[in-house]
Amino acid sequence: MTKADSPDRADGWTAAVRQRLGLGRLLPLGGAADGSWIAERAAAEALRDAAVGSGAVLGTLRIAPAYADGAPDPVVPGPPSALPPGPLRxxxxxxxxxxxxxxATADALRSALLTAAAExxxxxxxxxxxRVTALLDEEPGRVGRSPAEVREARPDGVAGTTAAAVPGVVSLTRVLGNAVQSGAGHVRVELATAGDHRALDVAQAVRKAVTGAVDGGPTVAVLVTAVVDQVSTAVVDRAGPAPV
Incomplete structure (x- = not known):
């Protein structure tokens, strides 16, 4: 194998594409046994929503691993260059x-972020x-965010139609390629979840449903690329080929 064909190079290329698409890191949802991930962008948007009413206006927000090393391996293969399961910061x-x-404001904001992250x-x-970055003259008002952009994919095949029918799934998506990736007894499903459903619960329901519906009972991983506020209309893109 040449250096150009090495897994490290492939993972680096995938990470670069992911960053250009604005997804950020692919963060583990739940623990090692949960086989689910969420795009940092999607998680950050949900956390920003939760911060409204805390008396603080969020600026830059990043989500990173809180462990130095020794993270457990996931029970199923994750998306390329996704973070392994483990606590986050x-x-x-x-x-x-x-x-x-x-x-006091920082405590209220911290509580809102922790609650939203978990629940x-x-x-x-x-x-x-x-960290405090600026002082405001007036209390911040409520500012709604723009609707989440969703690259919607039409359900196709048993895995796709089964996943799309699970409560809490807004649509399948095609940000990192086809919405459903299959091979060697494993299926990966990419999707958007509804904001009034816990993302991890939806992902677990999808994994169970797809495993039961597809011949051979494959292992299943789920990647959540967007969390859609149901009071907003998602920007949907059905046209054109997948970007990668």
Whole structure:
């Protein structure tokens, strides 16, 4: 095998494409046995929603591994260059007024982020690192975010039609290629979930349904590329080939 054909080079190329598409890191949902991942962009948008009402305005937000090494291997193959299961750390800057003590605002924001990570998404977050970046003259108002962009894929085949029918699945998506990738007794499904369903719960329901529906009972991994607020209309793109 040449260096040009090496797995490290392939993973680096995939990571570069993923970054250009704006997905960010592919974060583990749940633990090693859950076989599910979510795009950092999708997770960050959900966390930003949760921060509204905390008295803080989120700035830069990143989600990174909280472990140095020794993360367990997932029970199923994940998407290329996805992070292995393990605890995560949220790093964010925020602005707020001085009308309330800044430590109190930070505590409220930290609580909102931790609650949303666990109850809305299913992320295992051990640390929330916050820093004040600016002081505001007035209390922040409620500002709705733009609808999530969803590259929708039409369900195709048993795995696709089964996954698309699971409650909480808004649509299959095709950000990293075809919505359903199959081979060697394994299936990977890429999809968008509804904001009023916990992303990890939807992913687990998809894994169970697809395993039961496809001949041979393959292992199944799920990648959530968007969490769609049901009060907003997703931007849907059905046309054109997959980007990679």
């Amino acid at each position: 949220i790093e964010a800057g925020f602005s707020a007024t001085a009308r309330r003590p800044l430590p 809305r998404l299913g992320l295992v977050v051990d640390e929330v690192d916050l």
